[in-house]
Amino acid sequence: MSSVLYETPGPRAKLRNRISNIIVLVVLAGVIAWLIHRMYIYGQFEGRLWRQFQYSSIQRQLFDGLLNTLKAAGLAAVLAMLFGAVFAAARISDRKWLRTPATLIVELFRAIPLLILMFYFYFGNIQFNLGLGPFWAVVFGLTLYNGSVLAEIFRAGIAAVPKGQREAAYAMGLRKNQVVRLVLLPQAISAMLPAIVSQLVVLLKDTALGFIITYGELLYVAKQMGGRLTYGFPYIPTYIVTAVIYIGLCSLLSLLAKYLEGRSRRRRKVTGAPPPSAAEAATSAEAPL
Amino acid sequence: MFSVLTDNWPLFRDGFWLTIRLFVVSGVLSLVLGTILGAFRVSPVPALRGVGTGYVNVLRNTPLTLVFAFLFFGAAKMHLSLPNPYWTAVGALTIYTSAFICEVVRSGVNTISPGQSEAARAVGMSFFQVLTIVVLPQAFRAIIPPLMSVLIALLKNTTIAAGFSVAEAGAIPAAMSERGENQLLTLMWITIGFLILIVPLIFLQRWAERRTAVA
Amino acid sequence: MRMRNLVATLGVGALALTAVACGKDEPAASGGGGGNATDSCGELHKFTTASGVDVAGSPTFTKIKSAGKLTVGVKADQPNLGYKDANGKRCGFDIEVARMVSAGLGLDPDKIEYKEIPSANRETAIAGGEINYYVGTYSITDKRKKQVSFAGPYFIAGQDLLVRKDDTSMDAGKTALKGKKVCSATGSTPIQRVKDEGLTEASNISEFKTYSECVSQLLDQKVDALTTDDAILKGYAASAPDQLRVVGKPFSTEKYGIGLPLADKALRDKVNSILETSASDGTWKAIYDETLGKSGSDSTPPPLEKY
Numbered sequence: 001m002s003s004v005l006y007e008t009p010g011p012r013a014k015l016r017n018r019i020s021n022i023i024v025l026v027v028l029a030g031v032i033a034w035l036i037h038r039m040y041i042y043g044q045f046e047g048r049l050w051r052q053f054q055y056s057s058i059q060r061q062l063f064d065g066l067l068n069t070l071k072a073a074g075l076a077a078v079l080a081m082l083f084g085a086v087f088a089a090a091r092i093s094d095r096k097w098l099r100t101p102a103t104l105i106v107e108l109f110r111a112i113p114l115l116i117l118m119f120y121f122y123f124g125n126i127q128f129n130l131g132l133g134p135f136w137a138v139v140f141g142l143t144l145y146n147g148s149v150l151a152e153i154f155r156a157g158i159a160a161v162p163k164g165q166r167e168a169a170y171a172m173g174l175r176k177n178q179v180v181r182l183v184l185l186p187q188a189i190s191a192m193l194p195a196i197v198s199q200l201v202v203l204l205k206d207t208a209l210g211f212i213i214t215y216g217e218l219l220y221v222a223k224q225m226g227g228r229l230t231y232g233f234p235y236i237p238t239y240i241v242t243a244v245i246y247i248g249l250c251s252l253l254s255l256l257a258k259y260l261e262g263r264s265r266r267r268r269k270v271t272g273a274p275p276p277s278a279a280e281a282a283t284s285a286e287a288p289l
Numbered sequence: 290m291f292s293v294l295t296d297n298w299p300l301f302r303d304g305f306w307l308t309i310r311l312f313v314v315s316g317v318l319s320l321v322l323g324t325i326l327g328a329f330r331v332s333p334v335p336a337l338r339g340v341g342t343g344y345v346n347v348l349r350n351t352p353l354t355l356v357f358a359f360l361f362f363g364a365a366k367m368h369l370s371l372p373n374p375y376w377t378a379v380g381a382l383t384i385y386t387s388a389f390i391c392e393v394v395r396s397g398v399n400t401i402s403p404g405q406s407e408a409a410r411a412v413g414m415s416f417f418q419v420l421t422i423v424v425l426p427q428a429f430r431a432i433i434p435p436l437m438s439v440l441i442a443l444l445k446n447t448t449i450a451a452g453f454s455v456a457e458a459g460a461i462p463a464a465m466s467e468r469g470e471n472q473l474l475t476l477m478w479i480t481i482g483f484l485i486l487i488v489p490l491i492f493l494q495r496w497a498e499r500r501t502a503v504a
Numbered sequence: 505m506r507m508r509n510l511v512a513t514l515g516v517g518a519l520a521l522t523a524v525a526c527g528k529d530e531p532a533a534s535g536g537g538g539g540n541a542t543d544s545c546g547e548l549h550k551f552t553t554a555s556g557v558d559v560a561g562s563p564t565f566t567k568i569k570s571a572g573k574l575t576v577g578v579k580a581d582q583p584n585l586g587y588k589d590a591n592g593k594r595c596g597f598d599i600e601v602a603r604m605v606s607a608g609l610g611l612d613p614d615k616i617e618y619k620e621i622p623s624a625n626r627e628t629a630i631a632g633g634e635i636n637y638y639v640g641t642y643s644i645t646d647k648r649k650k651q652v653s654f655a656g657p658y659f660i661a662g663q664d665l666l667v668r669k670d671d672t673s674m675d676a677g678k679t680a681l682k683g684k685k686v687c688s689a690t691g692s693t694p695i696q697r698v699k700d701e702g703l704t705e706a707s708n709i710s711e712f713k714t715y716s717e718c719v720s721q722l723l724d725q726k727v728d729a730l731t732t733d734d735a736i737l738k739g740y741a742a743s744a745p746d747q748l749r750v751v752g753k754p755f756s757t758e759k760y761g762i763g764l765p766l767a768d769k770a771l772r773d774k775v776n777s778i779l780e781t782s783a784s785d786g787t788w789k790a791i792y793d794e795t796l797g798k799s800g801s802d803s804t805p806p807p808l809e810k811y
Contacts, residue, residue, distance in 0.1 A: 005398070005424060006333045007410060017334050024336035038367040057591040111487040112480050113445035119462055123472035126625075126632030201350065208352035212452050212713075214620055219354060226362065227581055227716035228590065229743045235362040235720065243351050243359075250350035362717060365724035374710060454710045460690075463624040467691045469651055472628060 039236065049234035052225055053241065065221035066245065072135060072217065073204045076142035080203065083147025088154035094176065102151075109148040115209055117141040122213045134215040138207060146203045153199065157192035158184045190261065197257035201250045208246075218242060293465075293474040300464055305482050307457040311375075311447045312486075315382035316440055322383060323390025330395045341391060348388035353449055357381040361453050378450040382443060389439045397432035398424060437494035441487055458482060545587065545595035549791050551603055557610030562770035565609070568636055574611050576602045577621040577629055577638035577763070581716040583739035584795050586640050594618060597735075598760075600791035601658055602639040605762065608778035622713055624691030627651040630763045637775070638763035641736055643693050644809070653768065654761030655775035658788075660806045661733035662754025663694045666740055668722060669749050674729055677753030678703055685710065687718035687727040694732045697756065715740070723747060733758050735796060742798070759806070776808055 009017060039045060052058045090102035109117070118141035125132045161184050169183040211220035222242040226235035294301060329341035348356070360381045364370045371377045401424055409423045448459030456464070458479055465475040559565040568574055578598060579586035586598040603613035621629045626642065629635050630652045641661070644654045665681075667674055674680040681703040687710040688695035695711055698704060710727050712718055718730040719740050730737065737750045762779075764772050782788040783805035792803055 005331055005406060005416070005420065007407075009333060013333070020334040021336045024334060024340065028336070028340060035367070038369065042367050044366060052590055055590055061592060107491070108484075111441075111445075111484055111491065113448040113459065113483060115448045115451070115459055116476060116479055116483070120473070120476050123462070123476065123628060126628045126634055127471075127473060129633050205350070205352040208354045209449070211354065214622065214625075219352065219358070223358065223714075224580065224588070225590075226358075227714060227720070229583070229716060229719060229740060231590075233362070233366070233716075233720040233723065235358070236366050239355060239359045239363050243347075243355055246352060246355065247347060247350040251346070254350075362720055365721065365726050368724070370724075370726060373707075452713060454690075454712055456711075463691050466624045466628060467696065469627065469647065 043232075044236050046232065049232050050237050052228070052231055052234065053237070058225065061221050061225075062218070062241075065216060065218040068135075068210075068215065069204070069207045069217040072138045072142070072207045072210060072215070076139045076146065076207075077200055077203055079139065079143040080147040080150055083143055084150025084154055087147065087151035088158070089180075091151065091155050092158060092180070106148045106151050109144045110152070112145070114141055114145045114206055115212065117144055118209060118213055134210065134213045137213055138210040138215045138217075141209075142203055142206055145206075146199055149199055149202075150196065153192055153195045154188075157188035157195070160191060161187045193257060193261050197253060201253050204250060204253065205246065218245065290474060293470055294478045297465065297468065297470065300461060301458075301478065301482065304456060304458040304461045305486075307375075307455065308444075308447050308459075309486070311378060311382065311450060311455070311457055312444045315379045315386065315447075316443055318379065318383040319386035319390050319443065323387035324394055326387060326391035327394025327398070330391060331398050341395075345388045345391055348385055349392070351385075353381070353385045353446055354452070356385050357449055357453050360384075374450075374454040378447075378453060378455045382446060382450075385446070386439065386443045389442070390436065393432055393435045393439060394428075396435075397428040400431040401427050433497040434494055437490060437497060441490050441494070444486060444490070445483070544591060545589045545593040548595060548603065549600050549787075549794060551607035551613050551787075553607045553612050554610045557608070559609070559770050559774045562768050562774070564633075564636055564765050564768045564771050565774075567633070568609070568611070573615055573617055574606050574609070575617045575619060575635045576606070577626065577635035577640060578602060578618050579640040580620045581714045582641065582736050583743050584798065585736060585739055587739075588620075595795070596739075597659070597792060597795040598639045598641065600795060601762070602637075604782055604787060604791065605637065605639070605775055605778055608781070609774070622691070623689045626763060630765055633765070637771075641733055641758075641760055642763050643733075643758040644761040645693065648763075651766060652763045653766050653772050655764060655772050655808075656761035656779060657759035657806050657809060658762065658779050659735065659760040659803070661735040661758045661760065663697065663731060663756040663758060664734040664737055664754045665751040666719070666722065666730040666732075666737040666748055667728065667751060668725070669747055671728065674751055675753075677751060678755040681729065681731075684708065684729055685727040687712065687721055687730050688732050689713065689715055689718070692732065693758070694756075698731060719748070735760075738796070738801070759809070773810070776810055779805075779808060 007013075043049075087102050087106050090098045091106065093099050093102075118137050121132065121137035121140045122134060124130065125137065158180065165183055165187065166179060169179040174182065207215075207217050208219040210217045211223060214220070219242060222238045225231075226233060226238040228234070326341050326344055329337045330345070332338055332341075357378070360370065360377050361374075371380050405423055405427070406419050409419045414422065447457055450457050451459030451463070461479055462472060462475055466472060578594070580588040580594070582596065582598075585596040586594070587596045588594050602616060602618075606613040606616050619629075619635055621635065621638065621640070626638055626640075627648060630638055638652075642654075644657060648654070663678075665674055665677070674684060678701075681698070682705075684704055685708045686695075686698055686704050688698070690711040690713060695709065698709060699706070710718070710721065712721070715730065715732060715736060718727065721727045722730050723744075730740075734750060734752075734754055741748045741750050762775055764775065779788075782791075788805040796803070
């Protein structure tokens with residue numbers, strides 16, 4: 001294949017690539033074998049370390065943990081989308097008194113570490129006796145942070161629609177509300193989709209911070225399982241299983257995004273070039289925590 | 290209100306100093322590792338691309354807390370751990386963040402149309418020349434703004450080390466609770482501290498965005 | 505390429521899930537396993553729930569009554585004290601004390617709602633009413649008395665060291681800690697003492713959320729000693745007698761109290777009278793022998809410090 005950096009390989013390059021390929025695979029296999037060997041000599045495959053997973057009560061706890069993770073993530077995702085929509089609308093508003101505070105709030109919540117945001121709700125609840133458990137601290141923390149990032153994604157997505165679209169719509173006599181709702185949003189959505197979904201992946205992963213404020217999510221259960229001395233501290237087995245669950249969930253979400261993206265692209269019947277690569281850059285840009 | 294800060298000044302100072310050190314050290318290491326992985330992902334060798342893709346897919350879909358926990362308690366079970374909690378935290382932050390930097394580098398390189406390098410090759414430039422004269426300078430522009438976002442996220446992510454025996458800024462609430470100080474005021478001062486660190490980064494990012502938008 | 509990777513990951517995930525999803529047998533409660541049977545919780549002590557209890561002038565009690573249930577803060581990773589087994593069942597001396605107080609307050613001890621509160625958040629959780637009371641190796645100190653109040657003490661422990669079985673370098677006790685890596689729970693009294701008395705260098709101190717994380721680090725030779733109250737340490741040593749031991753040179757006196765909201769003297773008096781009764785009618789001894797007493801050491805109820 002030809003890429004930016006390389007020409008389509010000729011026979012010599014092909015040979016070289018094939019040899020490099022084999023070397024890389026050998027090294028990779030070596031590293032994996034070495035890790036497994038280390039796990040083996042330090043007794044990480046001993047039966048008692050893995051035994052907990054057979055017990056139905058443990059499976060129930062893991063399942064409950066997973067359910068708690070999904071509950072917090074689901075609710076926070078809905079609230080964050082709402083928050084993002086409202087604040088994006090305020091940020092593109094023509095009224096300055098709406099735009100300025102919205103911008104400030106969005107920037108503020110993006111700058112505060114999520115853990116600290118959750119602490120605010122956790123300790124605030126205790127201090128003022130609001131009757132909100134750690135669940136709500138997790139949900140509200142996630143909502144404010146991810147909502148702010150989503151507001152930014154929405155705003156940037158709408159701003160990225162070619163200027164001509166807006167001008168033509170205004171020329172036809174549409175009001176601002178109509179321009180955004182009928183012309184800009186439908187076009188922006190599919191370009192924003194990858195960024196939105198990877199933000200939702202971030203949100204899902206960040207529920208794992210809940211264990212620090214004693215929310216009984218998946219990682220909390222895993223830490224409890226791993227911390228059992230009588231099972232020889234099975235941290236490695238539990239973390240492997242937990243990681244597989246998280247990776248599976250997040251991959252499902254990404255898969256869904258890809259499917260939706262493909263569908264919306266087909267439906268639009270290709271109005272020109274596919275969404276600019278800026279959208280892809282934005283995906284990775286806004287992704288972490 | 291100010292007494293919360295002034296009475297406990299050494300705690301805040303040491304906490305944020307450690308945060309800054311964690312940020313700078315793991316930032317530099319992530320840039321190095323992330324760029325190497327990014328090079329893997331655009332390499333002509335399929336196995337290298339596979340390694341890069343696998344690394345990114347696994348790390349991007351794993352909570353950072355889990356990476357921390359694995360390095361602290363899991364790796365120790367294989368007798369593979371780093372010398373002390375500080376370096377273990379640096380390791381966890383680096384391993385996690387480099388997956389994101391790798392993606393930034395890859396998509397940065399991919400923004401350049403193949404025509405650019407095809408033209409460069411057509412005029413007889415070597416691989417190295419194509420890379421340094423044509424591709425990287427253009428890719429750099431596309432890379433800087435998202436890179437700044439990743440670094441900002443890294444700075445905030447350092448707070449997770451608080452749960453793992455690293456007394457950085459995120460660990461201040463626990464220490465203040467032991468001292469019987471007001472938690473919300475403590476959090477307010479921590480927030481202000483983070484704003485002081487992050488706002489310059491955000492402005493830097495805005496500035497870079499504007500510059501690249503014009504060009 | 506990318507897609508194939510994704511499918512592979514998903515496949516592994518699905519496999520792991522199905523592998524997990526077919527379990528059947530519960531971990532059996534090991535009754536006759538000798539001193540190291542901390543794997544699963546056995547039978548809990550049976551208390552007679554008092555009836556018609558009223559604690560006049562206690563806002564906490566009024567709150568409990570209207571909520572219809574008790575919320576108690578505990579620990580979950582301390583064998584024989586406050587432990588949650590693989591079945592999710594709780595047991596240990598602290599749990600029994602919590603249940604005893606519940607029964608004395610006229611509430612069914614089997615209906616307690618437990619909350620695991622990290623050491624660093626205990627005062628905030630009690631003061632804010634997140635829990636009604638806290639029973640979890642909670643030392644009575646003057647500093648804490650400014651934020652919460654204490655009934656008890658119901659047990660006296662001393663700070664000691666847990667080391668790897670073959671490591672004799674710290675047998676002299678706290679004076680031998682210099683240059684050693686010491687671990688304990690974040691925000692706990694023992695680690696504060698290590699810091700205040702400068703028993704080891706600041707860079708050698710590790711603090712984790714739970715003691716079990718320290719024990720894991722100890723076994724993996726990342727730290728040299730876990731320091732906290734001997735009652736807690738004995739539980740761990742009993743769980744892995746061939747790997748761990750307690751040094752046995754306590755260097756403090758820790759009086760465990762039941763943490764209560766600050767201004768609730770009426771409830772404190774009531775809980776103290778429940779503890780008093782348990783000492784005189786043999787209940788205290790019975791629950792001690794069923795839990796901590798299994799490690800072989802004997803004990804008697806300490807005199808209460810009412811205030």
